[in-house]
Amino acid sequence: GENVEQHPSTLSVQEGDSAVIKCTYSDSASNYFPWYKQELGKRPQLIIDIRSNVGEKKDQRIAVTLNKTAKHFSLHITETQPEDSAVYFCAAEGDTGRRALTFGSGTRLQVQP
Amino acid sequence: GAVVSQHPSRVICKSGTSVKIECRSLDFQATTMFWYRQFPKQSLMLMATSNEGSKATYEQGVEKDKFLINHASLTLSTLTVTSAHPEDSSFYICSASPGLARETQYFGPGTRLLVL
Numbered sequence: 001g002e003n004v005e006q007h008p009s010t011l012s013v014q015e016g017d018s019a020v021i022k023c024t025y026s027d028s029a030s031n032y033f034p035w036y037k038q039e040l041g042k043r044p045q046l047i048i049d050i051r052s053n054v055g056e057k058k059d060q061r062i063a064v065t066l067n068k069t070a071k072h073f074s075l076h077i078t079e080t081q082p083e084d085s086a087v088y089f090c091a092a093e094g095d096t097g098r099r100a101l102t103f104g105s106g107t108r109l110q111v112q113p
Numbered sequence: 114g115a116v117v118s119q120h121p122s123r124v125i126c127k128s129g130t131s132v133k134i135e136c137r138s139l140d141f142q143a144t145t146m147f148w149y150r151q152f153p154k155q156s157l158m159l160m161a162t163s164n165e166g167s168k169a170t171y172e173q174g175v176e177k178d179k180f181l182i183n184h185a186s187l188t189l190s191t192l193t194v195t196s197a198h199p200e201d202s203s204f205y206i207c208s209a210s211p212g213l214a215r216e217t218q219y220f221g222p223g224t225r226l227l228v229l
Contacts, residue, residue, distance in 0.1 A: 034217065043206060043220040044157065089156060099210060100147060101218060103156045 002027040002094025006104025013080050014112050021107045023090035024072040032093035033066060033073050034101070037086045044089060048075070080111045116140050117209050119221035126197055127229055134192045134224045136207030142187035143209035147218065148180075151204040163190040163207075197228045 003026040013019050025033075031052035036044035050057045050064045050073065057064050061080075066073040077084055087108050091101040116139040126132050136146055144165045149157040161182055162170040169182035181193040190209075194201055204225050208218040 036220075041223075041225075043222045046217055046219070049217060099145060099218070100159055100162055101208075102159070105156045 002030060002092055002102040004090060004092050004102050004104045006090050006107060008107060009105065010108045010110070012110045012112060015080060015082060017080055019075075019077045019080050019084070019109055019111075021075045021088055021090070021109075022072060023074070023092075023104050024070075025092040025094070025102075026071065027092065027094040028068075028071065030092040030094045033064070034091050035062075035064060035075050036089045036091065036103075038089065038106075039086045047088075077109075080109075082111050082113050085109055085111045115211050115217070115219045117207065117219050117221040119207060119224050121224060122222060123225040123227075125227045125229065128198055129196055132194045132197055132226060134194075134205055134207075134226075136190045136192070136209070136221050138188045138209045138211070141209075141211035143190075143211065144187060146184060146190040146207055146209045148182065148190075148192050149206045149208065151206060151223075153204075157206065160192075194226065197226070199228045202226055202228045 006023045034049035035047050037047045038044045048062050048064050050066050061078045063076040087106045089106050090104040094102050118137045120135045146163040148160045150160050151157045159172050160175045163182045163184040165184045165187050171177045184190040204223050206223040207221045210218050
């Protein structure tokens with residue numbers, strides 16, 4: 001099955017700096033890669049996603065890049081703000097029949113004011 | 114749009130009892146829903162895929178007789194934790210996708226289960 005690895009596990013940045021979180025996946029058949037933000041005790045919220053026919057996608061301060069050859073994808077947050085502090089999860093859809101997601105282990109982002 | 118609800122939000126029960134958790138898609142129909150479990154400070158682990166009108170597909174290591182899943186309609190899936198034990202204490206979250214094509218999964222608010 002699919003295996004997703006995520007780094008780093010924790011990330012602390014100063015307000016206004018950029019943050020980058022990286023993920024690798026194992027199943028070359030995977031073609032959908034969402035990123036979720038989860039605040040303590042709350043549901044994961046989709047912040048951006050990318051499909052394998054696209055190399056990069058941007059939405060305001062958030063961008064995701066995908067390298068299918070290397071099987072890795074990254075989340076980029078620019079001009080970070082304290083409210084960006086949360087746990088971020090990457091995921092990959094490895095079983096095209098069931099649309100099940102395999103999640104990375106998560107990155108705890110702390111933005112220092 | 115694409116709102117998923119869960120009930121109850123939290124439950125405390127005694128060891129040996131059964132607990133039912135409901136997952137509803139409020140403004141769309143979902144032929145498939147997913148159930149995840151999340152332990153403190155850990156990632157979401159897929160437990161099973163719930164299919165409307167058919168049996169659920171369980172992930173390796175998840176006991177189907179302990180975690181009963183029923184997907185009775187296109188807007189409702191239930192997870193019943195039977196004979197719950199303290200080690201079953203966790204955050205249970207469901208998700209659903211609108212439409213039949215591959216689309217974004219939206220998560221419910223989760224149910225925090227504490228088994229004493």
